[in-house]
Amino acid sequence: MENPYLPYPVRIDKIITETEDRNLKTFRFVFLNPEDEEKFAYTPGQFAELSIAGKGEIPIGIASSPTEKGFVTFTVNKTGLVTTYLHNMNEGDVMGIRGPLGNWYPWDEMEGKNVIIVGGGFAFTTLRSSIISMIDPANRSKFKDITVVYGARTPGMLLYKDELAEWEQRDDINMHITVDGTDDPDWKYNTGFVPTITEEKITSADNAIAIVCGPPIMIKFTQPVLEKLGFPPERIILSLEMRMKCGIGICGRCNIGDQYVCKDGPVFSLAQLKEMPSEY
């Protein structure tokens, strides 16, 4: 019988330290059995359980894009037991990945629309996946303008710095990078909190859909900005976090009302969330 709890064995192919506090690392994994890569076919917005024998499993958003072949990547914040252990692992080590899990951003609905991406802190992972996928030559024409507001506390806390610089150079994506504050005189981009920069830079909700990922406080203050711009709650998309175990809607841990964040989410529209108990 098929076992949805069984991880695919993977090897850590590359580890990149992303931030100046060394608390965020990106892990690139290669499947030990090449046929597993196909079974792991995913869509941006989904997550997976990273499985470490002897330590346990953690749900982590998929940071790579399906257009990138031969590996999958995840960016992990050092928090507790499993994430700390993972941070101390080395390239070449063997572990497991289980998934892909959960739903994804509403790609069908986003086609033909202006896409606004608002991200804060280390929740930028599945947004990176989305951006890489959207600007792929095979996909770019499906979307109108793509605008990104991405903020971190300091320049050194931004993820994917090389790619951000590269996206800044492109003319098919509008980047608005910001930091809460910096004493770097050479800082080329914005200074200010994400909601403020969003208010400054985003001018219209016309034919647009907004995807918002970040710490609760950022989401709380970005929401009214978007609503003021005229985004109806159906076109404000959020990705939630809950403590998880099974990842497949069976262990009963991650519910909000009758929805399991692991299976029915993690992606919900604000309209959906308004119908659900505010218990997250």
Added chain:
Amino acid sequence: MTDKIFSKEEWLGGLEALRKTYGVFVPVKDGDFHTFMPFDKGNIPDFDYQNSRLSPKSVVYPQSERLFEYTLDKADSEADIVKESPKDYSPRAVVGIRPCDVQAFQIVKRNFDNPEYRDPWWVQHFESTTLVGLGCNEPCSTCFCTEVGGGPFNQEGLDVLIFDMGETYLLRGLTDKGEALLGKITGGSPADDQALKNAEDLAASASKKITSSIPTDKLKEKVTNDLFNAPFWEEIAFACLNCGTCTFLCPTCWCFDIQDEVLGKEGDRIRNWDSCMFPLFTLHGSGHNPRDNKFQRVRQRFMHKLKYYVDKYDNGVQCSGCGRCVRYCPVNIDIREVCNLMNNY
């Protein structure tokens, strides 16, 4: 469907014989209470009981179960690779299980065996189990199975139903699995019309003994957030100790945790029953906890059983009316009262 009459001695002898083909679980007197245990030399079945204190859910869904195993020994070429633990899915029979506890399996099946994912351990344990139910001649005062779609002689989900007729048992095979089990028991005689009528009378009179009236008819139409924000949760939860007894004993509570355990270089991934009554259940690594307060956890338990489940499956409440949580809650929190509050809100 076969109806057969056995003398009580014949039936006990038959059960002994069943052990050749099945792992047989029976209610065994254990101190002041009864518990389902494997029928062997030390464990003598006692069918003169009301219900086991612990529900028999553990036969299909053990309190602690090894799922996977692995070696951490780097000298092994398979080090760190998680593998399925071997399992024994040979046939089992739970004999003497009450109809409410059988109904509970039907309730949790919607979770473990759903159109998207099938939990391999639950499904295979369940499919290899034959449920031989024993009707309740004398339901307890805390039972309310008739109010939640069941009844003391409810046949739904049973493979065999036993009527305790005093001197004899009437056994009714209800499924192929049940008939196969009955076929392995020698003796007995076909039930005549009088015996069948006596059995029906027994069932009817048992139903009448359940006097609780707990309407659930309006739960579905209620707005989730109205119930969620209702003013009564703090008061309901006031005395709760968050001890977890209710969820632990409940045959329809299914939540679990998954943990890795290592001894030397060998490790297992196991799952353990868990409880929404514990704050750790929802605690994020960041320290944030969506159900930090006791009343939120108590609300979750009742909302899950009486609203979220109802909405999700459109197939009744997540409660079989066994009454265990009512009987054993140290502070007398009563799901029947909560259900009334919710249904009438």
